[in-house]
Amino acid sequence: MDVLISPVTAADVEAIAALARVVWQHTYPGIISQQQIDFMLAQRYQPPRMREELTMADIWWDQLTLDGQLAGFVSCLLSGQPGEMKLDKLYVDPQRQRMGIGARLVDHVVARALAVGCQTLILAVNKTNQQAIAAYRKQGFAIRESVCVDIGGGFVMDDFIMARTLPERAAGS
Numbered sequence: 694m695d696v697l698i699s700p701v702t703a704a705d706v707e708a709i710a711a712l713a714r715v716v717w718q719h720t721y722p723g724i725i726s727q728q729q730i731d732f733m734l735a736q737r738y739q740p741p742r743m744r745e746e747l748t749m750a751d752i753w754w755d756q757l758t759l760d761g762q763l764a765g766f767v768s769c770l771l772s773g774q775p776g777e778m779k780l781d782k783l784y785v786d787p788q789r790q791r792m793g794i795g796a797r798l799v800d801h802v803v804a805r806a807l808a809v810g811c812q813t814l815i816l817a818v819n820k821t822n823q824q825a826i827a828a829y830r831k832q833g834f835a836i837r838e839s840v841c842v843d844i845g846g847g848f849v850m851d852d853f854i855m856a857r858t859l860p861e862r863a864a865g866s
Contacts, residue, residue: 694760698801701754701766703744709756709766710738712786719787724821729848736844737782752781755801757794764789767798769805772815778806780816799832803859812859817852826853833857 701709714734721730746752752770756763765785772779780802785794806814816834818825834855842850 695758696797697758698755698797699758701743701747701756703747705756705763706740706743706747708763709754710740710743712763712766713738713782713784716784716787720822720825721819724819725848729846732846732848733844753805755798757798759789759792759794765794765798767802769802771809771811774813776810776812778802778809778811778814780814783816795828796832803857807859812861814857814859816855817850818855820851820853826855829855 717730717734725733743754746768747754752768754768755766757765757767763786766782767780767784768782769778769780771777780799783795783798783802785798803814814834815837816829817840818829820839834857836853837856838854840850840852840854842852844850
């Protein structure tokens with residue numbers, strides 16, 4: 694099994710957006726309405742917006758391929774709080790879940806966070822997405838707070854903010 698994590702390029706944007714649609718349609722019905730799914734996909738996965746984010750110095754997009762096929766992706770950014778990185782997006786093809794792909798992507802983000810001097814990694818997860826919450830707990834995250842954020846269009850994100858303290862880098866690493 695050949696696993697490769699690499700930066701997303703402008704040429705990859707359509708495939709990433711397509712995988713996002715597959716994952717969202719598999720994951721979010723029953724958690725949020727179809728109208729909110731459509732709204733959020735349109736808000737977050739428009740190719741021009743994604744391409745713009747690829748040019749920003751404090752946002753990183755990476756993809757994981759398994760035997761040359763896109764299996765998942767991750768996006769992270771500096772949160773604006775000192776020493777804190779936000780794991781903004783983490784999605785794995787539903788047919789490839791429970792194979793350790795999500796854990797590899799989290800490990801990749803942890804390494805990036807440490808490389809830029811962060812001590813904490815945070816994320817937002819829907820309060821009723823029990824599968825994701827359990828997966829994040831396995832990765833060392835704990836619920837830090839509860840938030841309800843108006844995202845426009847009459848929709849809110851009713852989320853937990855989860856946080857993970859990162860290990861200090863060893864001397865000389």
